[in-house]
Amino acid sequence: LEVRVVAQISSQKPSPDPDRGALYGDGFFTTGLIESGLVCHLDKHLERLLNSAQRLEFTKFTVAPIQDKLVELSRTNGQAVFRVTVSRSQYQRGYAIAHEQSTDVVIHLYPWVAPPPKPCEVFFAQTPISLNTKLAGLKHLNRLDNVLAATECQLPDAEAIMCHNDWVFCGSRSNLFMRESNQWLTPALNEAGIAGITRSRLIDSAKRHGIEIRECQISRRQFERAQAAFVTNSLWGMRPISKIENKPLDIAQSCELKALLSFER
Amino acid sequence: LEVRVVAQISSQKPSPDPDRGALYGDGFFTTGLIESGLVCHLDKHLERLLNSAQRLEFTKFTVAPIQDKLVELSRTNGQAVFRVTVSRSQYQRGYAIAHEQSTDVVIHLYPWVAPPPKPCEVFFAQTPISLNTKLAGLKHLNRLDNVLAATECQLPDAEAIMCHNDWVFCGSRSNLFMRESNQWLTPALNEAGIAGITRSRLIDSAKRHGIEIRECQISRRQFERAQAAFVTNSLWGMRPISKIENKPLDIAQSCELKALLSFER
Numbered sequence: 253l254e255v256r257v258v259a260q261i262s263s264q265k266p267s268p269d270p271d272r273g274a275l276y277g278d279g280f281f282t283t284g285l286i287e288s289g290l291v292c293h294l295d296k297h298l299e300r301l302l303n304s305a306q307r308l309e310f311t312k313f314t315v316a317p318i319q320d321k322l323v324e325l326s327r328t329n330g331q332a333v334f335r336v337t338v339s340r341s342q343y344q345r346g347y348a349i350a351h352e353q354s355t356d357v358v359i360h361l362y363p364w365v366a367p368p369p370k371p372c373e374v375f376f377a378q379t380p381i382s383l384n385t386k387l388a389g390l391k392h393l394n395r396l397d398n399v400l401a402a403t404e405c406q407l408p409d410a411e412a413i414m415c416h417n418d419w420v421f422c423g424s425r426s427n428l429f430m431r432e433s434n435q436w437l438t439p440a441l442n443e444a445g446i447a448g449i450t451r452s453r454l455i456d457s458a459k460r461h462g463i464e465i466r467e468c469q470i471s472r473r474q475f476e477r478a479q480a481a482f483v484t485n486s487l488w489g490m491r492p493i494s495k496i497e498n499k500p501l502d503i504a505q506s507c508e509l510k511a512l513l514s515f516e517r
Numbered sequence: 518l519e520v521r522v523v524a525q526i527s528s529q530k531p532s533p534d535p536d537r538g539a540l541y542g543d544g545f546f547t548t549g550l551i552e553s554g555l556v557c558h559l560d561k562h563l564e565r566l567l568n569s570a571q572r573l574e575f576t577k578f579t580v581a582p583i584q585d586k587l588v589e590l591s592r593t594n595g596q597a598v599f600r601v602t603v604s605r606s607q608y609q610r611g612y613a614i615a616h617e618q619s620t621d622v623v624i625h626l627y628p629w630v631a632p633p634p635k636p637c638e639v640f641f642a643q644t645p646i647s648l649n650t651k652l653a654g655l656k657h658l659n660r661l662d663n664v665l666a667a668t669e670c671q672l673p674d675a676e677a678i679m680c681h682n683d684w685v686f687c688g689s690r691s692n693l694f695m696r697e698s699n700q701w702l703t704p705a706l707n708e709a710g711i712a713g714i715t716r717s718r719l720i721d722s723a724k725r726h727g728i729e730i731r732e733c734q735i736s737r738r739q740f741e742r743a744q745a746a747f748v749t750n751s752l753w754g755m756r757p758i759s760k761i762e763n764k765p766l767d768i769a770q771s772c773e774l775k776a777l778l779s780f781e782r
Contacts, residue, residue, distance in 0.1 A: 253579055255586040259626040261597055270625070275602065276660035277542025308661070309668065314518055321520040332526055333610075337540065345598075345627055347660060347667035347690055360535070361524040362610055383681070384647040387661055394659035395541035395612060396573070396652055402612035403574065416648070425612055 271356055273339025276347065277393035279356075280304035284449070284486050285364070285517070286332040291322045292486075296449045301338060304390050305355075310340060312355045321359060331364035333487065339393065365487055367517050370409045371494035371503050372483055374423065376472065377401035377412035381421050381444045389447040398424050411483055411493075413475070416444060420475045426483035426491070427451035429465065430475055431505055436465040450484040450517065457513045480505035489517020536621055538604025541612065542658035544621075545569035549714070549751050550629070550782075551597040556587045557751075561714045566603060569655050570620075575605060577620045586624060596629035598752065604658065630752055632782050635674045636759035636768050637748055639688065641737065642666035642677035646686050646709045654712040663689050676748055676758075678740070681709060685740045691748035691756070692716035694730065695740055696770055701730040715749040715782065722778045745770035754782020 260270075272278035282300050285292045298315045305313040318336055325334070337358045344350035379400040387394065401412040401424035412424040422428050422445040429438045436458065441447050455465045475481070481493040481501060492506035509515075525535075537543035547565050550557045563580045570578040583601055590599070602623045609615035644665040652659065666677045666689035677689040687693050687710040694703045701723065706712050720730045740746070746758040746766060757771035774780075 253577070253582045253620055253622060255582050255622045255624060257586065257590065257624045257626065259594075261594065261626050261628050271539065272664075274536065274539040274604065275546075275658070276664055277658050278661060278664050281540075309665070312518070317518045317520050321522065325522065329524075329526065339539065347663045348670060349664060349668040355518055357518060357520045359520060359522045361522065361526050363526050379651050380649055382647040382649040382652065382659075384645055384662055386644050386665060387647065392661055393540070393542050394647075394661045396543060396657055396659045397649055398612045399537075399541055399543050399614060400574075400651060403614040405613060 269341040269343045269354060271339055271341045273337065273356065273393055277395075278308075279337060279339030279393045280308060280391055281335055281337040281393065282391055282449070283333065283335045286326045286329055286334055287364075289326055289330045291326045291334070293449055293453065294319065294322060296453070297336070300391065300449060301336065304392065305338065307390060308392065309349055310338070310353070310355055312353060313338065318357060318359075325359065325361065329361060333362040333364060335360040335362070337393070367487065367489050368409065368491065371492040372411045373407065373409055373495040374411045374413050374481075374483070374493050375497050377404050377414050377424060379404065379412075379414070380416050381414040383416050383443050385443055388443050388445060389441045391446045414445070415472060418471050418473075420470045420472055421445040423483045426485040426488065428481065428483055429454070430470065430478040430481040432474060432478060434479070436463065436509070437470060438465055438467055439470045440467045448485060450486055450489065454484055454490060454513070454515060457515060458509070461513060463509075482506040486517065490515050534606040534608045534619060536604055536606045538602065538621065538658055542660075543573075544602060544604030544658045545573060545656055546600055546602040546658065547656055547714070548598065548600045551591045551594055551599060552629075554591055554595045556591045556599070558714055558718065559584065559587060561718070562601070565656065565714060566601065569657065570603065572655060573657065574614055575603070575618070575620055577618060578603065583622060583624075590624065590626065594626060598627040598629060600625040600627070602658070632752065632754050633674065633756065636757040637676045638672065638674055638760040639676045639678050639746075639748070639758050640762050642669050642679050642689060644669065644677075644679070645681050646679040648681050648708050650708055653708050653710060654706045656711045679710070680737060683736050683738075685735045685737055686710040688748045691750040691753065693746070693748055694719070695735065695743040695746040697739060697743060699744070701728065701774070702735060703730055703732055704735045705732045713750055715751055715754065719749055719755060719778070719780060722780060723774070726778055728774075747771040751782065755780050
């Protein structure tokens, strides 16, 4: 264990300012794909970043340089997974956001991954999801609940469903959809969870095909009795669920919807 | 806005491994004082770090090197504020904690600050506190709720009280105590909040003086009707509250308790 010391007790202002992403998780991110030399759904990623910046009071933020860099990277890296991380730095110590703030952006590039060929087996995570109406929906950097829930997944094709008390919100790294009384539902995310780009694209695509997907509160018992269910994220696309807590679930209706919408990830 | 790119698509394992403190807030910290060449309450800080490491599944963590470094720093910096930040790094991408993890420790040193001479004026924060039984009590790096609540404090002597629905938990950077029916109470922190070192020292000190401070659920209305109230943290020590939402509050009983316990910060 190496211990690094950063002293700020000299009278000189340190440079650069401390990054509050590492101090408080004060920031946000988005993860997506570069395929065939194009950034998939670039507009949605930029929109998400802009919305996150506004809700988290980032006053020194613009998307143009991020757009430029992603497009540039997509030309030299035909296939890749990218992550854009935006965090706040400031000189002033303590939690409060200073008037004098600056913004750090890091783009990580990772090897491209194929969507998993198998359906997903889900179970209820022991780790609850954090409830906070001011943070709900955002892909912010406070993700310890996802970290602990995802760590509960021992099998490669498993996904942990995150709940708070009796309410179901999402998977540890995915959004959730289920079918009940021949109607597709997805958990409302006013109190917890991340409003995924694939989630909103799927809802829009279904709407264009005349299928309404209703956002509402969903209880554990409701979810356990689903006629069909699937999870979504940028890397998996739309992925049917074949088991809920060891109870087999028919994937046919999820596959039919996927085919009807020709929903690529 | 400068955009930094970190590419990990070469076949070589990058070095060092990505720090998940900056990616997910995957870590924890403690903040304290160095005074007269001594680390105040060093044992409590080390105990907190060890407990946080266990609860957050840090498998490669020991306190000895941190203790050594803090003691060394206290000899060369007679008066300072310190922050020890512990975060996890690993090669494997995604939320799940890998078996192969390592631990990063950074100690920040800041100029020493005198405790504020004035009592505190408190108001209810608009930002709710995040609820999560698995994370409650820990001083982990997921602090966006504190960031937004502390930013609501416009006046230098103000503190924002953090609630969830009708329940009161703490200040944005402090723990909270109140008096009702001649009994001292403090919010239970099973669902949210940070179990502060000063909070637990104060509870222990009161106990030694035959005064029980009861941990329990406290509602907003209960708090608004307090006979007396104060906040605590490592930098402020015990700080009386003189106003709750513009309603004056007598600080006499808080000052009496402080004197009785001779409670230094």
